[in-house]
Amino acid sequence: MSTLKLKLDQDQLIEDFFDSTHLLGVVSTARDYQLCWQINRQLHYQFNVNNSLEINLSKHQRSFYFSVFEYQEPTKSVAHYFYNNHCKAEFLLPELRHIDYLWLIKGDYYQQQDVKKLIEELRHVELVQLVSLLDLREIKNKMNLIF
Structure with a gap:
């Protein structure tokens, strides 16, 4: 009896996930929750941390957890995701080390x-x-943003 192996098509997954998206890079020395609170207050968003979207990367036998805040616009069918780009000395997107946070509009x-x-x-x-507005075509580690 043979076993059927299914292979995930990462290119298709990336294409589907990033369809109709915009990605912003944000630089700030503030903690993620402080910055989201300030954005909520000034721009009238309602970002909340979503622990189920937290991204876990394992490198060098260590685990790193990157928080994700989420806001769903009720009348526009738009989701906003605010990613922390660094955890300790690791980066969610290593090619963007100078960026502290990523704001994905989907x-x-x-x-x-x-x-x-x-x-x-x-x-x-x-x-x-x-x-700054980031060009998704220039990002090598897009898979790290998919939850």
């Missing part, structure tokens, strides 16, 4: 002008030092 509602407006609003948040 859904068809947001167009380029909406993202640009959000970036401008984020630049006025007291704890934010820098915000």
Whole structure:
């Protein structure tokens, strides 16, 4: 009797997950919960930590946990995910070591002008030092963002 082995098509998984998404890089020395609180207060979002989305990476026989905050816009079918890009001395996306947080916007509602407006609003948040739109094509470790 032969056993059937199924192989996960990572390229298709990545393509499906990142369909209709925008990714922002945020630089801030604040802790994730402090920054999310400030964003919630100033921009009227409702980010909450979602422990079930926490990303666990194992490297060098050690485990690293990257927190993910989530906000679902009720009227626009848009989900916002705010990832911590570092845990101790490890990075969720090692190619973006200079970025502290990643903000993934998932859904068809947001167009380029909406993202640009959000970036401008984020630049006025007291704890934010820098915000930039990231090109997903240049990110090597996209699989690390998929929960």
